[in-house]
Amino acid sequence: MRESVVRSIGLTASLAYGALVVWLYATQPQTIAQVSGGLTSIIGAYTIDQQAFDDGLRFFRADKFPEARAAFARADRAQRDARTQFYIAYAWYREGFGHLYNDDALFRHGLAAVDLAITLAPNGRLIVDDPDLQLHTGDELRAELQRGLQVDASDFNPLRMLRKRK
Amino acid sequence: MTPAREAIVLPLLLLTVALLGGLQPGARIVFVPPSLFCLVLSSLLLTALVRSGALDPVRLMHGSRTPLANTNGAIVLATLLAAGAQVFAMLTPATGLPLFFVSVLFLVLLVNTLVANPDRVRLLRSLAVILGSGLVLKFVVLAGLSQPAGRTARVLVALFDAATFGSIAQDPQPAAAGYLAFLTAVLYLVAAAFLPGSERRETGTALRMQLPDV
Numbered sequence: 001m002r003e004s005v006v007r008s009i010g011l012t013a014s015l016a017y018g019a020l021v022v023w024l025y026a027t028q029p030q031t032i033a034q035v036s037g038g039l040t041s042i043i044g045a046y047t048i049d050q051q052a053f054d055d056g057l058r059f060f061r062a063d064k065f066p067e068a069r070a071a072f073a074r075a076d077r078a079q080r081d082a083r084t085q086f087y088i089a090y091a092w093y094r095e096g097f098g099h100l101y102n103d104d105a106l107f108r109h110g111l112a113a114v115d116l117a118i119t120l121a122p123n124g125r126l127i128v129d130d131p132d133l134q135l136h137t138g139d140e141l142r143a144e145l146q147r148g149l150q151v152d153a154s155d156f157n158p159l160r161m162l163r164k165r166k
Numbered sequence: 167m168t169p170a171r172e173a174i175v176l177p178l179l180l181l182t183v184a185l186l187g188g189l190q191p192g193a194r195i196v197f198v199p200p201s202l203f204c205l206v207l208s209s210l211l212l213t214a215l216v217r218s219g220a221l222d223p224v225r226l227m228h229g230s231r232t233p234l235a236n237t238n239g240a241i242v243l244a245t246l247l248a249a250g251a252q253v254f255a256m257l258t259p260a261t262g263l264p265l266f267f268v269s270v271l272f273l274v275l276l277v278n279t280l281v282a283n284p285d286r287v288r289l290l291r292s293l294a295v296i297l298g299s300g301l302v303l304k305f306v307v308l309a310g311l312s313q314p315a316g317r318t319a320r321v322l323v324a325l326f327d328a329a330t331f332g333s334i335a336q337d338p339q340p341a342a343a344g345y346l347a348f349l350t351a352v353l354y355l356v357a358a359a360f361l362p363g364s365e366r367r368e369t370g371t372a373l374r375m376q377l378p379d380v
Contacts, residue, residue, distance in 0.1 A: 003169045007234045010173025014241050017178060021185045025197045 029078075037078015048084055049075045060087060061132055065095035082120035086128050086138060089113035093135075093145055097165045101155075102148040111145045114138055134166035167225065167362040173238040179357040180245035186350040187252025191342045200251035203269060204258065208250030210276040211293070212243075217280065218289035219364035221246075226362060246357070253354050256347055257300030259336055264308055268300060286363050293358060297351045304336075305344035312336045 023042075029035045040046040056071030068091045076084035089110045096106030118124050118138040126138030135141045144166060154160065190196045200208075215221040226239030254272060259265050275296050284292060 004232075004234060006169045007173045007238050010170070010177065010238055011234065011241070013174060014177035014181065014238075014245070017181045018241075018245070021181055024185065025188065025199055028197055030194055 031077075033077035034079060037080045041078070041080045046078065046080050048081045049077075051075075053084060056084075056087065060091055060094075063094070065091040079116065080120060082117045082126050082138075083128055085113055085117035085120060086126055086141065089117055089141055089145070090133065090135070093141065093148075094165060096148070099161045099163065104149055107145050107148045111142065111149070114142045114145060118142065169235075169238075171360060172226070172235075172242060172362070176242045176357060176360055177238075177245050179353055179360070180242070180249040183249035183350055183354045183357065184245060184252045186346060186353070187249065187256040189346065190339075191346060192340050198255065200248075200255040201258075204251040204254040205247070207254045207272050207276060208247050210273075210280065211250045211254075212247055214276060214279050214289060215246075215358065215361065218284050218286050220286040220289050220358065221361045222364040242361075246361070249354055249357065253297065253351060254300075256350060257297065257304055259304050259308055261336060264304075264336065268303060272296065272300065290355070290359055294355055297355065301344075301347055301351055305339070305347055308336050309339055309344065312338050 020039075023038070024035070027038055029038055037046055052071050052075035056068045056075055059065075059068035059071055069088050072084050072088045072091070075081075079085065092106050092110030092113060096103040096110060118126055121138060124138075128136055130136070135144055185197075188198045188200065190198055212221070216223060223239075223243065226242055227236050231239070258268050258272070275292075279289065279292050279296075
């Protein structure tokens with residue numbers, strides 16, 4: 001084989017491998033699924049497991065939130081799909097919502113999930129057209145979760161018990 | 167040195183070292199980039215490799231070579247620096263007194279190697295000793311002391327903690343971490359042995375070694 005061919009192959013392989021190493025250090029994937037999902041999403045070939053997503057949506061609408069999150073997590077193993085992460089965040093919100101008080105731990109999980117969803121959305125703009133939801137954007141859900149985590153005078157208003165879950 | 171070794175074998179070996187050196191296995195896999203100090207140590211090692219004749223940069227980058235060959239050479243040098251930094255980061259304990267102690271130890275050993283100006287073979291042997299010592303210290307001695315069970319270990323840790331200005335206890339590591347570190351260190355040493363050396367210096371050293379003073 002000609003020397004220039006060998007050198008060109010080496011250069012291409014080195015640059016590709018080097019880019020992979022830099023990508024791994026920059027994105028810090030935790031599982032093999034995240035590695036493969038991240039790589040396929042770079043080339044636009046990443047897809048979620050639609051069956052698992054539909055299961056998750058069914059559980060979500062039946063207020064079975066842990067089951068819904070498990071199914072959504074199965075659908076989006078690599079955590080690369082903004083819409084699925086939005087539903088996971090919404091599940092944390094609905095489970096953590098309370099008429100007397102909110103569960104801060106669950107809201108924090110929700111905030112982390114919606115932050116991830118916003119990061120994954122193109123230009124950070126995440127809109128989910130689902131008539132079952134009252135919060136349709138990542139920004140609205142994020143603000144609602146943040147409001148739920150804040151403690152202020154309105155928390156002691158008795159009329160608060162009448163508020164509705166979104 | 168063959169083009170295949172320069173363009174394919176060395177970069178892939180060194181990139182693998184750079185990848186594995188920062189990999190911390192466990193329940194959560196983490197890739198840790200090297201610290202600035204590790205980059206300094208790697209630069210010192212690179213200098214030592216050049217001075218000893220283990221690495222001849224002219225054989226990697228020179229005006230008489232083609233641009234493609236020079237690019238291959240530049241990649242070897244860059245990956246060598248990155249891999250060295252990751253190896254030192256991998257062998258340096260994470261916290262406390264051992265972090266300080268081992269960092270100083272690596273610095274002193276490398277400066278000593280630079281000053282001693284050994285030939286290629288001796289430098290590679292010295293490098294194996296440096297990396298082997300770091301490996302044993304972190305993954306055998308300190309890992310043993312960090313095990314939760316064992317009265318002797320607890321007494322030693324307590325004595326060290328009381329007598330020194332920092333704790334010697336490290337976070338327990340999975341068993342795979344030591345094996346991974348061993349593999350990474352071996353790969354780095356293999357890559358260092360594969361580097362294009364200065365042939366003139368090697369010949370002189372061999373003659374000196376074969377003819378003892380009478």
